[in-house]
Amino acid sequence: MDVRGERECKSCGTRWSYYETGSVECPDCGSMRSVGVGERSTHTDGNADLDLSAAREAAADGDLRGALDPAADACRDYCQSRGFVSGGDLLDLDDTYLAAQELRRAAVLLGDALRTSDDAERYVLALLNGAEDGQRPAPDEVPEALRAVRGLAYAAAVDHYRTDVRTYCGGEVPEPERGLLERLRDHAKRVEALDGDVAPEDSERLVEATRAIADALRGDESGVERARTRLDALTR
Incomplete structure (x- = not known):
């Protein structure tokens, strides 16, 4: 708006x-x-801060399950308030937003599970402790049981960002960025159709392609080629 x-x-x-x-x-x-x-x-950004203090306090007391609901709630509220156009400027698809999208889903999954692995619990703790500061685990650190969570989280983040890119451009995205956004949309839909079950490296490429398109729209001439390279890697 x-x-x-x-x-x-x-x-x-x-x-x-x-x-x-x-x-x-x-x-x-x-x-x-x-x-x-x-x-x-x-302007589409609500300028909210991600506050996971209540969830971290519960986890610090050894009650990870007690931390899951407040973590999911805080991340949901934060993600719903976020946008990527501020005062007419296109913001980055930032790591805090990506981590929040992932943590909200991981918290729900672990909360519903009867049993969870040590790897999954350590991973969620890493998200919980790092998300506010824009720290997220590398692709090779994602447990097999949670790779679909990352896939769906990043696809949702990319879709939200793509919508704001169109808003930033007044509904008329120039070429070649428009064609790249269409390819980005198709890949995100593929991830959703697979229920997120894609390699974490592919989820990362999706984010990198999104960021490269944004760079191109902000005047970085290398952004177009970087986006093409990342998207081409997703089709192999």
Whole structure:
């Protein structure tokens, strides 16, 4: 949606950046009576922070199962609030968002399981401890039992990002990026059709291709070729 980048408090006159806070509440006096000022720009990001403190506290007490529900809830709320266009600028498909998409699914899977492996539990703990700081396990660290979780998580992240790319471009994505986005969509749909059961390396290539397309749209001429290389590797 198009919003004005600055807010002005009608009670005390304070001005602040809506793009940075995502809030209409005055940071000085707390009044909710504010108006938008300045030019309108496309903005889809809710500026939320991922807060996994409650889940980490439960895990630190040795209660991993007790950490799963608050982790899934926090990640769901965070992912629903996120967007990738801020004040007319295209943001990155960042690692915190990817880790949150993966953790929300992994937490649900482990929570529903009667038994879980040590590898799966260690992996979820790694996500829990690293997601806020944008740290996510490498593809070769994904346990076999959780590779579908990563596949579905990254496909969902790419699909959300692709939608925001179209918004960023006003619905008219230029070539050759448009063709690359269509290939990206097809690969994401394939992952979904396979219920996420693809090699973690392929999930990573999907993310890398997405980031390369974004770089191209922001003026990096090498982005197009990098995206093609990653997408070509997915068809082999």
